[in-house]
Amino acid sequence: MQSFAFHTTPHLVFEPGSTARLAAIAGRKLGASVLFVTDPGLRRLGLCDAALASLTQAGHSVGVFDAVEADPSLDTVLKAVEAGRSMAATGVVGFGGGSSLDVAKVAALLLGSGEEIDGAWGVGNAKGPRLPLVLVPTTAGTGSEVTPVSIITVGAEEKRGVSSPIILPDIAILDASLTLGLPPAITAATGVDAMVHAIEAYASKNANNNPLSKMLARQALQLLGANIEKAVFDGGDVDARGAMLLGSMLAGQAFANSPVAAVHALAYPIGGTFHVPHGLSNALVLPHVLRFNAPDAAQLYAEIAADAFPDLAKEQGSQGRCAAFIEALAALSKKLGMQTRLREVGIGEEHLAKMASDAMKQQRLLVNNPRDVSEADALAIYKAAW
Numbered sequence: 001m002q003s004f005a006f007h008t009t010p011h012l013v014f015e016p017g018s019t020a021r022l023a024a025i026a027g028r029k030l031g032a033s034v035l036f037v038t039d040p041g042l043r044r045l046g047l048c049d050a051a052l053a054s055l056t057q058a059g060h061s062v063g064v065f066d067a068v069e070a071d072p073s074l075d076t077v078l079k080a081v082e083a084g085r086s087m088a089a090t091g092v093v094g095f096g097g098g099s100s101l102d103v104a105k106v107a108a109l110l111l112g113s114g115e116e117i118d119g120a121w122g123v124g125n126a127k128g129p130r131l132p133l134v135l136v137p138t139t140a141g142t143g144s145e146v147t148p149v150s151i152i153t154v155g156a157e158e159k160r161g162v163s164s165p166i167i168l169p170d171i172a173i174l175d176a177s178l179t180l181g182l183p184p185a186i187t188a189a190t191g192v193d194a195m196v197h198a199i200e201a202y203a204s205k206n207a208n209n210n211p212l213s214k215m216l217a218r219q220a221l222q223l224l225g226a227n228i229e230k231a232v233f234d235g236g237d238v239d240a241r242g243a244m245l246l247g248s249m250l251a252g253q254a255f256a257n258s259p260v261a262a263v264h265a266l267a268y269p270i271g272g273t274f275h276v277p278h279g280l281s282n283a284l285v286l287p288h289v290l291r292f293n294a295p296d297a298a299q300l301y302a303e304i305a306a307d308a309f310p311d312l313a314k315e316q317g318s319q320g321r322c323a324a325f326i327e328a329l330a331a332l333s334k335k336l337g338m339q340t341r342l343r344e345v346g347i348g349e350e351h352l353a354k355m356a357s358d359a360m361k362q363q364r365l366l367v368n369n370p371r372d373v374s375e376a377d378a379l380a381i382y383k384a385a386w
């Protein structure tokens with residue numbers, strides 16, 4: 001049997017309303033002075049209030065850094081670190097979507113170790129130790145609360161990653177009540193992102209592809225497939241919201257240990273350059289990348305097709321079931337009201353060549369793809385998606 005290693009967040013709490021008990025759940029881990037990292041929209045909506053009250057009532061002094069933007073920049077990370085230094089932070093809470101969680105992860109690393117970000121980019125280069133870290137996701141998408149990855153935008157358009165088990169948090173708190181007001185478009189995009197994590201983890205060619213990730217990916221697809229429409233069209237359905245949050249976490253655990261591939265590699269130039277939300281970027285290329293991969297991955301896609309879409313169990317043969325799976329994914333994006341073509345999100349055809357060349361920089365992801373992708377292949381995929 002193939003050898004593998006598996007890392008995940010050691011302490012998980014899944015309970016609606018649990019952020020009101022954040023300080024009790026964290027115990028003494030966070031120390032006296034807590035840097036709370038979030039975004040301005042969540043602050044305005046009052047979603048952070050229960051968590052903040054819990055921390056202050058437990059006697060922590062709390063500094064709120066609420067300037068995280070979507071696809072956060074390096075500048076934002078450095079400002080968060082500065083805020084943490086000026087209050088002598090002893091612990092960090094990340095509260096929000098993937099953007100806030102990713103900033104909190106790197107801030108905890110740089111504050112704890114004093115290392116420079118330049119030496120931490122890439123896989124396994126962070127030195128640590130980091131400050132104690134608690135993450136609270138408010139979208140059901142990235143799974144960042146259980147991944148060793150932080151994605152930061154560097155310069156005008158390059159998305160770069162820090163990947164190291166050191167930035168897995170001590171605790172992840174999954175409170176589905178926080179996601180009840182997540183707008184339909186963000187619910188759809190983040191939900192599809194989670195589905196892509198499960199699909200790419202399952203079919204990953206990575207040497208560490210392992211049975212735990214495969215099992216988690218399938219369970220994730222069952223939860224996400226059965227609940228994504230309910231969550232988008234009836235956002236107040238707490239059971240559907242809980243299933244999406246759990247599904248995104250399971251998909252996160254899967255891809256944290258069996259990494260994502262060409263869908264993400266081709267999505268990053270769309271998000272980085274054109275500021276299209278991460279989940280939508282993935283959805284735009286998803287059917288086209290899967291069609292490209294099908295000659296080498298039909299069997300794998302056929303294995304998971306009925307997890308996401310139970311009706312596909314009736315499709316006979318792996319080729320037919322794979323093709324039906326890809327069509328069902330394309331139809332899902334449409335049903336959820338998402339744009340389905342690159343031209344619909346304002347990308348001119350003249351940009352496709354540069355995007356294909358940028359996608360080639362994501363070799364850390366492309367090496368995991370079940371089929372080799374050349375720059376010409378990437379361009380053909382973008383053209384099909386245009």
Ligand SMILES: NC(=O)c1ccc[n+]([C@@H]2O[C@H](COP(=O)([O-])OP(=O)(O)OC[C@H]3O[C@@H](n4cnc5c(N)ncnc54)[C@H](O)[C@@H]3O)[C@@H](O)[C@H]2O)c1
Nearest residue numbers: 041070071097098099138139142144147149151178182278
């Ligand atoms: N670390 C990882 O493993 C990983 C994996 C995938 C993606 N990412 C990164 O995560 C980022 C995307 O994160 P995201 O998709 O979660 O979105 P996000 O964090 O950028 O948030 C998107 C918007 O949703 C709003 N929002 C979030 N939660 C809400 C709620 N409960 N109610 C109302 N509004 C809410 C935010 O205020 C924001 O305006 C990208 O930078 C992407 O590259 C990281």
Ligand SMILES: [Fe+2]
Nearest residue numbers: 142193197278
């Ligand atoms: Fe993603």
